[in-house]
Amino acid sequence: MNKVRVSELIEHFDLKLVSGEKGIEREIIVSDISRPGLEIAGYFTYYPRRRLQLLGRTELSFFNELSVDERYRRTSQICTSQTPCIVISRGIEVPQEFIISSNKRNVPILQSKMKTTRLSSMITNYLESRLAPMTAVHGVLVDVYGVGVLITGESGVGKSETALELVKRGHRLVADDSVEIRQEGESELVGNAPELIQHLLEIRGLGIINVMTLFGAGAVRNYKRVSLVIHLELWDQAKVYDRLGLDEEKIRLIDTEVPRLVLPVRPGRNLAVIIEVAAMNYRLKNMGYHAAQQFSDRLNDTLHER
Structure with missing residues (x-):
């Protein structure tokens, strides 16, 4: 099975490592990307935990409106032992709750200055090429x-x-x-x-x-x-x-x-x-x-x- 390590993704796209440094050798095994909007709203029934999680302005704007308890609850559910990494687009400041949960579970949080749609397209193309049969x-x-x-x-x-x-x-x-x-x-x-x-x-x-x-x-x-x-x-x-x-x-x-x-x-x-x-x-x-x-x-x- 073809694999891409998070460290390779960081190097290829010149991403900034914000937290979860111990997990940068985690492996990405699927090319699909998840935009966890429903998960931030509290729906985790079909959460694709093995996918790279990409958060943009829409998801984080809604996240910041939640109560402190709900934020910690959502981030602890998003950051799992199977989640390869979380990428924040547009250079948006990473909420403290995400940083605490990522360090606790060793899930790398990466930051990019690119717009969400463009970043999603580029990462998908890269992963499809690297993970193709x-x-x-x-x-x-x-x-x-x-x-x-x-x-x-x-x-x-x-x-x-x-x-x-x-x-x-x-x-x-x-x-x-x-x-x-x-x-x-x-x-x-x-x-x-x-x-x-x-x-x-x-x-x-x-x-x-x-x-x-x-x-x-x-x-x-x-x-x-x-x-x-x-x-x-x-x-x-x-x-x-x-x-x-x-x-x-x-x-x-x-x-x-x-x-x-x-x-x-x-x-x-x-x-x-x-x-x-x-x-x-x-x-x-x-x-x-x-x-x-x-x-x-x-x-x-x-x-x-x-």
Whole structure:
């Protein structure tokens, strides 16, 4: 299970730690944020205690109208052993009752100068990205004409060499050897390189090269949406490969299906050019133009006329 520590949240958003310092290593395990307005009013039946609690001007204005006893009662119920942290927006002064309860339960209270809505959106996006389902795939991810192409295949089949040729032709490397893929949203897969091997490419016989150093910052990017998978395999004379492109194969990555092409490899085939054409053809299909289908339709019409 992916986790984000409160200390990471503090560092990323430059938040001010007001109280509950002993709990800054607490883990945030859900990306949803709670605005505990009903809880401050006294309704705790469905209190989502595992979520980050975000308080703005509306909630704190109502809180300040409560009696002292009610304030202590509400804060003691909001600050639980499972609550990761509480964030106060707009730089609003934190009520003393919250500080006492947070120190008692070791629930960090953080303060930000940002407006509540903007802060909520930014934290949600950050948590969704960090907590999204993730898998690691052995392959190479390249941005070809704006299409994220994941090149897979057995070791030594030529994935990295093909990626190098694509970079030389003006495309951008995202990751080599190991690609971390996260599912963001319902059907969007985003790939990136592990930090240790970012911008690096391994070429057998040559070694490890830094693509950004050799080709410039325009030859790399940190992440890219995975739109197409191209699998390289050694040419098998006994196997029948698709020659029309009517049958579209798909592969499931996490919970999302992605189009997959199988390219046979043998001497004389320019894989970089073929992958460029595959990326352009993918874009045309998304725009409604399917060359193979149009050819099939014309062929059927000709046979019907005869």
